[in-house]
Every structure is written in structure tokens, then in C-alpha cells.
Amino acid sequence: MTPVVQAQGIHKRFGRLEVLKGIDFEVGQGEVACLIGPSGSGKSTLLRCINHLEKINAGRLYVNGQLVGYRERGGKLYELRDKEVAEQRRDIGMVFQRFNLFPHMTALENIIEAPVQVRGESKAQARERGRELLDRVGLGDKESAYPAQLSGGQQQRVAIARALAMRPKLMLFDEPTSALDPELVGDVLGVMRQLAADGMTMIVVTHEMQFAREVADKVVFMDDGVVVEQGVPEQVIANPQHERTRGFLSRVLSPNA
Numbered sequence: 001m002t003p004v005v006q007a008q009g010i011h012k013r014f015g016r017l018e019v020l021k022g023i024d025f026e027v028g029q030g031e032v033a034c035l036i037g038p039s040g041s042g043k044s045t046l047l048r049c050i051n052h053l054e055k056i057n058a059g060r061l062y063v064n065g066q067l068v069g070y071r072e073r074g075g076k077l078y079e080l081r082d083k084e085v086a087e088q089r090r091d092i093g094m095v096f097q098r099f100n101l102f103p104h105m106t107a108l109e110n111i112i113e114a115p116v117q118v119r120g121e122s123k124a125q126a127r128e129r130g131r132e133l134l135d136r137v138g139l140g141d142k143e144s145a146y147p148a149q150l151s152g153g154q155q156q157r158v159a160i161a162r163a164l165a166m167r168p169k170l171m172l173f174d175e176p177t178s179a180l181d182p183e184l185v186g187d188v189l190g191v192m193r194q195l196a197a198d199g200m201t202m203i204v205v206t207h208e209m210q211f212a213r214e215v216a217d218k219v220v221f222m223d224d225g226v227v228v229e230q231g232v233p234e235q236v237i238a239n240p241q242h243e244r245t246r247g248f249l250s251r252v253l254s255p256n257a
């Protein structure tokens with residue numbers, strides 16, 4: 001079966017700074033991959049490339065078997081038009097560190113905005129599904145609440161529901177719990193665990209090693225723009241093979257040591 005995401009030797013530069021230096025990895029249908037690594041190692045940039053927010057400079061990146069942002073013809077690459085990019089992006093949901101809900105819209109309005117405007121769903125249909133999604137993230141009683149009336153964790157769960165409303169085939173999470181008070185982290189991770197159990201293909205940038213250990217099918221450790229080590233959590237987290245992985249994990253797992 002074609003992998004959902006396939007990165008083959010991808011490079012990304014910002015000016016002279018090379019942030020991704022030849023990244024290879026794959027995520028299969030229904031798999032959860034956790035990207036871990038120190039600050040500045042290129043994790044967010046990799047997610048942003050997958051979601052068309054950045055363009056790679058070299059290599060090949062495929063989502064659902066399609067080249068991201070380009071069309072290949074006769075061995076040459078041609079940039080896709082905006083409309084074609086928008087079509088490719090529809091299958092990808094993304095949740096950021098900051099939830100970025102529209103402040104003047106209720107939770108339900110935030111969720112139905114894109115399905116109505118972009119997918120052309122009827123308001124009634126989008127509302128019905130929006131309510132189901134709010135139930136799914138444990139916020140069935142909050143449909144009329146405005147973001148300012150919700151905790152950070154609740155806002156993040158609305159943001160997850162909003163991404164799911166577009167019926168994505170792939171969900172990307174960029175440190176979804178790192179802006180939350182510690183007591184709110186568990187509910188958000190709980191929603192993500194459930195999504196994984198329901199078979200959603202996910203790539204999660206996270207420092208939550210317990211989550212990665214329990215939920216990930218694959219852990220990818222990045223440092224300085226390269227994948228240093230990847231494999232099942234039992235290997236990469238519990239029994240890392242590489243000195244750089246061991247150093248990083250010892251800092252994350254006992255930050256005050």
C-alpha cells in the first residue's frame with residue numbers, strides 16, 4: 001500500500017541556513033509517527049513542508065502518493081497552481097501549538113466555517129457533524145462558548161475538532177500541548193490517543209515522551225536537520241542506539257538533573 005507520507009532526501013533552506021539536510025521517512029496508513037528532537041532541529045519545518053506551508057528545495061516529498069507542491073513531467077518539476085495546492089491541502093489537518101480559533105465565533109461556528117466555505121457543505125449538515133465532533137473531543141456542552149470562555153486545553157480540543165471537520169486523511173500536530181498548563185495536557189492527549197485508536201494517520205511533534213512511547217508506531221529523532229534515528233518506541237525511546245538520542249532523552253526525561 002502506498003505510504004501516506006514519503007520523504008526522500010528532502011532539503012530545506014532559509015537563505016543560507018540549511019534546516020533540513022536530507023530527510024528520509026515514511027508514514028503508513030493508520031500509523032502514528034512522533035517527531036522528537038531538540039529545539040531548532042527542523043521538526044516544525046518538516047511538518048510545514050508536508051502541509052505546503054514551506055516549499056522544499058531538493059528531494060521528493062509525497063502525500064498520498066502525490067508530489068507535494070509540484071508536478072513531475074519528463075523528469076522536470078513544475079510548481080502547482082494555488083488551486084491545485086489548495087486541493088492537495090484539503091486532505092491534511094493541522095493543529096498548532098497555539099490554537100488560533102476565531103475569537104468572535106463560538107466553538108461550533110469555528111468548526112463549521114471551513115466545511116461550509118471550502119467544502120461547500122450545507123450549514124445544517126456541517127452543524128450536525130460539528131456537534132458530533134464536539135462530543136468526540138468531550139465538549140458537547142460548549143458549542144455556544146466563545147474561545148475566551150474556554151480553557152487553553154478546551155480551545156485546543158476545539159481546534160482538533162475544527163481540523164477533523166474537513167475530513168482529513170492525515171493529521172499533523174505541532175507541539176499541541178506545549179502551550180498548555182500541565183493539568184490541561186491530559187485531556188488533549190486523551191483526544192489524540194482516541195484519534196490514533198480510531199485509525200487516523202498522524203504525525204506529532206511532541207516532547208511528551210510517555211505519549212510517544214504508548215501511542216507511536218514510529219519515533220523519529222531529529223537533530224540539526226537530519227534524522228539521527230528512527231524506529232519503534234521501544235527502540236528509539238527505551239533503547240536508543242545513538243549517542244545524540246541518548247543525550248537528548250536524558251535532558252528531556254530528567255530536565256532538572
Ligand SMILES: Nc1ncnc2c1ncn2[C@@H]1O[C@H](COP(=O)(O)OP(=O)(O)OP(=O)(O)O)[C@@H](O)[C@H]1O
Nearest residue numbers: 014017019037038039040041042043044045046205
Ligand atoms: N521562516 C523562517 N525563516 C528563517 N529561518 C527559519 C524559518 N523557520 C524556521 N527557521 C529556522 O529553522 C531552524 C529550525 O526551526 P524549526 O522550528 O523547524 O525547529 P524545531 O525543531 O521545530 O524547533 P522547536 O522545537 O523550537 O519548535 C531554526 O534555526 C529556525 O530559526
